[in-house]
Amino acid sequence: MTDASTVPFIIAVDGPAGSGKSSVSKAVARRRGYGYLDTGAAYRALAWHVLERGADTADEAAVLAAAADFALRQGLDADDRRVFVGDADVTDAIREPRVSGAVSGVARVLPVRAQVNDMFRRIVAESGYPAVVVEGRDITTVVAPDAPVRILLTAAPEVRAARRAGELAGEDAAAVAAALHSRDAKDSAVVDFLTAAPGVEVVDSTALDFDQTIDAVLAVIDRRASDVQRGADHG
Ligand SMILES: Nc1ncnc2c1ncn2[C@@H]1O[C@H](COP(=O)(O)OP(=O)(O)O)[C@@H](O)[C@H]1O
Numbered sequence: 001m002t003d004a005s006t007v008p009f010i011i012a013v014d015g016p017a018g019s020g021k022s023s024v025s026k027a028v029a030r031r032r033g034y035g036y037l038d039t040g041a042a043y044r045a046l047a048w049h050v051l052e053r054g055a056d057t058a059d060e061a062a063v064l065a066a067a068a069d070f071a072l073r074q075g076l077d078a079d080d081r082r083v084f085v086g087d088a089d090v091t092d093a094i095r096e097p098r099v100s101g102a103v104s105g106v107a108r109v110l111p112v113r114a115q116v117n118d119m120f121r122r123i124v125a126e127s128g129y130p131a132v133v134v135e136g137r138d139i140t141t142v143v144a145p146d147a148p149v150r151i152l153l154t155a156a157p158e159v160r161a162a163r164r165a166g167e168l169a170g171e172d173a174a175a176v177a178a179a180l181h182s183r184d185a186k187d188s189a190v191v192d193f194l195t196a197a198p199g200v201e202v203v204d205s206t207a208l209d210f211d212q213t214i215d216a217v218l219a220v221i222d223r224r225a226s227d228v229q230r231g232a233d234h235g
C-alpha cells in the first residue's frame, strides 16, 4: 500500500467531540487499506508537551515556545495509534482529562494551527498511501478544502457525551459531558465544525450504530470517488 509516487486521495472528516471521527475513520481506513491521520492527536500531544514543561496552555507565549520545540512522531497506520513527543510515548497520556481540558488553549493559537496544518499536509503528501482519511475540526475547510471527499460527522450532543463517558470508565458521566460540551464551545469559537461548509456531506450518526455509520461514510466515499472518475472520463 505504499507507493511514494502516488498523490493520495484525501477523505476529510470533521466533527465535534464524540461524534465518532476517530473510531469510524480508523475502521474505514482499515477496511480499505487507506492511511489514517488523527489531527486531534497532534493538538493533544502539543498540549501534553506544554504541561510537561510546567506551563499553562492559557499562556499563548508558552504555547508558542513549546510549539517551536515540538518533536512529534505520529504514523498513518490505523493499527498503530502510538504517538511520541521526542522519546516519550504519550499515546495514553494525551487522552487523560487533564490534557483534554488543556487542549483548546493550544488550538486557539493561530500560528500553531498554521504550523501543524503544514505538518499534516506534508505527512499526507509523503505518506505513499493511495488514500488517507484525515480527521479533525478544520480538515474539510482549511487543511484540505479541495479534498474530493469531505464529510461532517455529527451526532446529538447527549449521544456524543454518553459515548465519551462510556470510554472513560471510572469518570463521572455528568463531569465528562460538561467537559466535552465546554471543549466544543471553546473549539467552535476558533473553527466552525458544527455546520457543514458548502459541498461538505453531513453524516449524522445519532440513530446509527457503529457499523451503520461506517457504511454511511463508505457510501459517501464511493459516491464521491465515482463522481471524480466520471468527471475525469468526461474531462
Ligand atoms: N455510530 C456509533 N454508534 C455507537 N457508538 C459509536 C458510534 N460512533 C462512534 N462510537 C463510539 O463512540 C466513542 C467516541 O467515538 P470517537 O471515534 O472517539 O469520537 P471522536 O473522535 O469524534 O471524538 C467511541 O467509543 C466509539 O466507539
Ligand SMILES: Nc1ccn([C@@H]2O[C@H](COP(=O)(O)OP(=O)(O)O)[C@@H](O)[C@H]2O)c(=O)n1
Pocket: 016, 017, 018, 019, 021, 022, 039, 040, 041, 043, 044, 103, 104, 107, 135, 136, 137, 138, 139, 183, 187
Ligand atoms: N483539526 C483539529 C483537530 C483537533 N483540534 C483540537 O484538538 C482537540 C482534540 O481533538 P480530538 O479530535 O482528539 O478530540 P475528540 O473529538 O476525540 O474529543 C480538539 O478539542 C481541538 O481543540 C483542532 O483544533 N483542530
